[in-house]
Amino acid sequence: MNTNELVRLAQMRRADAVTMIHDAKTGHTGGAMSCLDVLTCLYYDVMKVNPTDPRMPDRDRFVLSKGHSVEGYLAILADLGFIQKEELRDFSREGSRLIGHPNVKTPGVEVCSGALGHGLPIGVGMAIAAKRTGQSYRTYVVMGDGEQAEGSVWEAAMAGAQYGLDNLWAIIDRNGLQISGTTEQVMGLEDFAAKWRAFGWEVTELDGNDMAALQDYFHNTPNNGKPHCLIAKTVKGKGLPFAEGRKEWHHKVPNDEQLQQAYEALGVKGVDWRD
Amino acid sequence: MTDMDCRNAFTGELLECAREDKTIFAVATDSRGSVTLTDFANDLPQQFVECGIAEQDAVGIAAGLANGGLRPFACGPACFYTLRSAEQVKVDVAYSHQNVKIFGVSGGISYGALGSTHHSTHDVALLRTIPGIEIYLPSDGRQTQALVRYLVKSDEPAYIRVGRGAVPVIYEDEVPCTPGKANKLREGKDVSIIACGEMVWHALKAAEKLAEKGVECAVWDMFSIRPLDVDAILEAAEAPLVVTLEEHSIHGGLGCAVSEVLIQQKPVPMMILGLPEENTYSGKSAEVLRHYGLDGQGVAEKILKKLNK
Numbered sequence: 402m403n404t405n406e407l408v409r410l411a412q413m414r415r416a417d418a419v420t421m422i423h424d425a426k427t428g429h430t431g432g433a434m435s436c437l438d439v440l441t442c443l444y445y446d447v448m449k450v451n452p453t454d455p456r457m458p459d460r461d462r463f464v465l466s467k468g469h470s471v472e473g474y475l476a477i478l479a480d481l482g483f484i485q486k487e488e489l490r491d492f493s494r495e496g497s498r499l500i501g502h503p504n505v506k507t508p509g510v511e512v513c514s515g516a517l518g519h520g521l522p523i524g525v526g527m528a529i530a531a532k533r534t535g536q537s538y539r540t541y542v543v544m545g546d547g548e549q550a551e552g553s554v555w556e557a558a559m560a561g562a563q564y565g566l567d568n569l570w571a572i573i574d575r576n577g578l579q580i581s582g583t584t585e586q587v588m589g590l591e592d593f594a595a596k597w598r599a600f601g602w603e604v605t606e607l608d609g610n611d612m613a614a615l616q617d618y619f620h621n622t623p624n625n626g627k628p629h630c631l632i633a634k635t636v637k638g639k640g641l642p643f644a645e646g647r648k649e650w651h652h653k654v655p656n657d658e659q660l661q662q663a664y665e666a667l668g669v670k671g672v673d674w675r676d
Numbered sequence: 677m678t679d680m681d682c683r684n685a686f687t688g689e690l691l692e693c694a695r696e697d698k699t700i701f702a703v704a705t706d707s708r709g710s711v712t713l714t715d716f717a718n719d720l721p722q723q724f725v726e727c728g729i730a731e732q733d734a735v736g737i738a739a740g741l742a743n744g745g746l747r748p749f750a751c752g753p754a755c756f757y758t759l760r761s762a763e764q765v766k767v768d769v770a771y772s773h774q775n776v777k778i779f780g781v782s783g784g785i786s787y788g789a790l791g792s793t794h795h796s797t798h799d800v801a802l803l804r805t806i807p808g809i810e811i812y813l814p815s816d817g818r819q820t821q822a823l824v825r826y827l828v829k830s831d832e833p834a835y836i837r838v839g840r841g842a843v844p845v846i847y848e849d850e851v852p853c854t855p856g857k858a859n860k861l862r863e864g865k866d867v868s869i870i871a872c873g874e875m876v877w878h879a880l881k882a883a884e885k886l887a888e889k890g891v892e893c894a895v896w897d898m899f900s901i902r903p904l905d906v907d908a909i910l911e912a913a914e915a916p917l918v919v920t921l922e923e924h925s926i927h928g929g930l931g932c933a934v935s936e937v938l939i940q941q942k943p944v945p946m947m948i949l950g951l952p953e954e955n956t957y958s959g960k961s962a963e964v965l966r967h968y969g970l971d972g973q974g975v976a977e978k979i980l981k982k983l984n985k
Contacts, residue, residue, distance in 0.1 A: 458745060505772050511743055512772040516763055522733045523768055526725075526740020526748075533701075533722055534745065553764075556733035563728075 402446045404613045410480075411441040411612065412667040415640045417476035417489060420672045423660045425493035427501065431650040432470040435609070435635040436543055436574040440465075442615040443541055444477045452482035455508040459538050462511055462527045466520020467545035467574060468502035469652075475499055475507070479674070483509035486674040518551025520544060521571055525560045528569035528628075541570045547579030550588040555600065561628035562601025569628045570619075571602070574609065576637035578648045594632055602630040609633025642666050678845050680817025682838035682874070683712045683781050689824040690749060691716045694723055699747045700828055703738045705731050707752035711781050731756045735764035735776070742774040747828065754780025754837045755787075758799035769833045770808035777827050778835045783813075784873065784923030785951065786840035788960040796837070797951045800901055801928025803835050810834040810855065811901040813873035813922075816846040819899060822853035839874045839923070840961070846877060846897070856903030860911075864892035867979055868912035871921040872898045872930050878965070879921050881972025882979065889976075889985060898930060909937045919947045919979060921970070926950040947982055949975060 415437055422428030444450065448461040465474050472492070479486045484499075484507060491497035498506035502515030512523055524542035531538050548554065561569055573593075581587050590596070597604045603625055607614045615633070622629050637651070638644030641663050644653070655663060664671055687702075694700035694716065703725045708717050717724045725741070727734040731752060738748040750757065757780050758765070769776045780799065787794035803811050810832055814820040820838060827834060852859050861876070862883050871879035876897045883893035896912055898905065912918055918938065920931035931948030938944055949970060957967045965971045969978055 462743065512739060512774065513767055516767045518732070519736055519764060519768055522736025522764070523740040523743070525733070526737035526742075527744050528740070529725060529737065530741045530744020530746050536744065540740075553730075553732040553736065556728075556730040557736065560727060560730070560733055560737065 404616060407441055407446055407612045407616070410445055411438050412640065413669060414441060414473050414476040414480065416664060416667050416669045417672050418472035419641065419655055419660060419663045420675060421472045421476070421489055421492040423655050424490070426654050427493050428472050428654065429469040429652045430641070430644055430655065431578065431637040432467060432545060432574065432576070433472040434639045434641060434644065435576040435637045436467070436470050437473040437639070438610045438612055438615060439543060439572055439574065439633050440473055440477055442612060442619060444481060446616060447619045448541065449538070450509070452509070455483055459536055461538050462524070462540040464511055464520040464524050464542045465503050465514055466517065466542050467548055468515030471501060471503050474503060478507065478509045489674050490676065517545065517548040518553040521554050521557035524569055524571070525557045525566060528566040529564055531568055532564070532566070539568050539570070541572060543572045543574060546573055546575045546577065546584050546590060547587065549573065549590055558597065558600040558602065565626050566628040567624050567626050570631060571628065572631045572633055574635055575632050576635045578637045578651070580648070580651045582648060597630040601627060603627040604630045604632065606632040606634065609635040610639050640667055679842035680845055681842045682814060682817050682820045683840070685817035685820040686779060686824055686836070686838060687712045687716060689821040691719065693824065693828045694720055697747070697828060698723065699745065701725060701741055701746050701748040703727060703734050703741070703748050703750040705729055705734045705752040705756070710753065711751040711779070713751055731761040732764050735761040735778070736768050738776040739764070739768035739772060739774040742776050747775060749777045749779050751779040752781070753794065754783035754799055755794050755796035758796055758802055762802060765809065766806045770806050773808060774833065775831050776833050780835065780837040782840040783837035784839060785956055785964045786961045788964065789958055791958065792955045795956050797925045797956065799837060800924050800930065801932070804902065804928060804933065808833060810903065812836045812899055813901060814838060814899050815873060815876035815897050816843060818845055818847045818851045819853055822851040826853060826855065837873065843874045844877050846880070855900050856905055857900065858905040858908035859897040860894065860908070861897055862893065862895040864894035865915060866892045867917045867919060867983070868894040868896065868915040869919045869921055870896045870898050870909065870912055870930065870934055872901060873923055875921045875923050875970070878970065878972045878975060882975035885972060885976035886979060889980060891980070891983065891985065901930060901933060904933055906937055909934050910942055913938055913942045913944045917945050917947070917982060919949060921975060922950045924950050926952060947978065949978065
């Protein structure tokens with residue numbers, strides 16, 4: 402897909418996500434924005450998925466291990482037709498299936514997530530299943546950088562290398578911030594790329610908010626028989642001038658004025674599904 | 677009466693089923709020896725996934741395998757699968773409704789003198805609070821085999837706990853094994869024992885000793901903790917005393933499940949027999965059971981005392 406069109410789609414999904422958070426008065430603004438270019442690139446340009454048959458056996462697998470960034474994910478699933486766009490109005494409302502972390506009641510969601518450190522082991526299992534049964538699907542797991550403190554991530558990192566899972570992508574939304582501060586203050590990760598390389602993964606670092614770079618990476622990932630680690634360097638709150646790079650926007654909710662500021666910055670007039 | 681090891685019974689049956697159904701996978705945590713999966717690993721390496729000593733990873737991997745269209749059995753010590761990876765069992769398997777079977781071996785106090793690190797006296801209590809996963813504690817090797825034949829066809833997540841050593845065969849002929857249906861093994865109007873797992877045999881022994889004292893004791897094999905056979909519990913409560921017997925903490929397990937039913941539907945005097953609230957006494961499993969009065973002799977004595985006989 403044309404890069405400019407993907408950029409436009411990512412901005413629209415940001416508008417969807419920030420509106421959902423504003424209206425529900427709850428959500429994780431910062432992380433939802435930082436990883437949205439990765440999610441947009443995967444869903445609109447890379448992955449093989451089928452909204453009319455969400456359980457299609459050879460669909461590519463996606464796991465949002467940093468499940469708190471659910472808003473942009475749901476906006477994409479709605480835009481692609483897995484659910485009705487109007488259902489986004491129900492986000493976090495009483496009785497809704499669209500809640501603050503992905504769950505399997507939502508068509509297109511593979512597994513419930515949100516308890517951190519769970520996604521990569523599941524992704525390893527998905528990738529092993531493809532290898533052992535001759536299925537061609539690929540598996541993509543998006544994790545947070547704060548999530549990297551979970552030991553189970555590294556158990557799975559070992560297994561991914563052990564089984565030579567070159568059909569598996571671990572993508573880390575490296576926005577550098579978590580709820581208590583910078584990742585380096587809370588539990589330092591650097592030399593982060595070296596850690597993943599030491600665990601036997603093919604590692605690429607790039608600007609995770611650069612759509613052209615993401616497209617180039619996913620379509621031309623080097624394959625040397627190792628699992629793939631993408632350290633996507635992103636900006637928390639990307640696209641929202643009042644939130645960019647500010648840790649308090651981990652789960653702060655925009656007010657009416659900020660919502661309009663967001664629309665203006667994103668170059669959109671609003672969303673088409675709202676009352 | 678012959679003896680059978682429920683671990684061997686399980687993995688032997690699983691191997692035979694897996695030869696026919698290539699979607700059946702075994703997932704191990706450096707546990708192929710302790711689970712008796714060596715033959716499976718050697719004969720069907722394409723259906724075997726070694727995860728190393730990493731239970732969280734193993735359960736997550738099993739969930740991913742299930743998502744990929746397979747029928748994984750995550751196999752290892754019950755104590756670790758039900759605490760170290762409890763969150764993965766809750767989220768990746770039960771909440772996500774992935775068709776994963778967790779096969780916990782060396783359950784209860786069957787690790788004996790290895791101590792409380794290796795005992796699983798909490799597993800039923802923990803899993804009973806997590807919706808979406810069946811819970812089975814088969815009582816002998818033949819019932820374990822029958823259970824495997826059900827599990828390999830079932831699409832529901834399940835936890836199956838067995839012990840460690842050879843135990844007496846209870847089901848010599850027919851092996852009734854219907855989820856949610858307890859097996860009544862002995863009639864008796866004076867007291868009903870509802871037991872699960874390898875304690876069923878001790879319940880039968882207790883009933884024999886009680887019979888010598890003129891006490892007629894019914895015995896129920898409640899191998900299916902979830903789904904639970906409420907009708908059997910209510911029928912058992914026709915007797916003036918209901919006793920539960922389990923190789924588990926007295927808190928949260930079978931005794932709790934039975935009492936939840938009876939206190940609300942048919943209150944009768946009960947005794948909940950199991951492991952007390954303390955770090956487990958040291959010794960071989962038989963010695964530990966004897967220490968706590970949970971073998972046939974001990975159970976009979978407790979019941980006679982309760983009945984003032």
